[in-house]
Amino acid sequence: MLTNDEARARVARGAAHLDRVRPGWFNEIDEGTLSLDHCGQCIVGQLCGDYYRDRKRLGFTELNVVEHGVALDPAPGPLGVQWRPLQEAWIEAIADRRFSPAARIAEAANAVREDDQSTHRPPARMTI
Numbered sequence: 001m002l003t004n005d006e007a008r009a010r011v012a013r014g015a016a017h018l019d020r021v022r023p024g025w026f027n028e029i030d031e032g033t034l035s036l037d038h039c040g041q042c043i044v045g046q047l048c049g050d051y052y053r054d055r056k057r058l059g060f061t062e063l064n065v066v067e068h069g070v071a072l073d074p075a076p077g078p079l080g081v082q083w084r085p086l087q088e089a090w091i092e093a094i095a096d097r098r099f100s101p102a103a104r105i106a107e108a109a110n111a112v113r114e115d116d117q118s119t120h121r122p123p124a125r126m127t128i
Helices: 004-021 043-048 051-058 079-098 101-119
Strands: none
Touching: 004 043, 004 051, 004 079, 043 051
16 A cells, blocks of 8 residues: 555655646646546546546656656555545645745746736827
């Protein structure tokens, strides 16, 4: 059975991989509907549509899906129990990215930039 520490290590690799191939991926995930045992609601499913059809678009292969925390080792036991440590680890990884000091600084900078653009636009040209 997968331990919480093993799940966190796998998810750390998977999240770091997604940081490289799809920056900001964590903002596309709805934790309320995240369900790793459902191919349309798992991490890959929420990012691309369907785990089986789309995992390669994110660089996940049959050889690396388990070590990146997006699939399970074939193991005996109820699947819901096996998925739980990975599910919890993904939710932690998402929260870490969304609520880290760096994320808050980037969010504030974007807000200032957007405000700056909306308040400092040159006047529209009038044609007669």
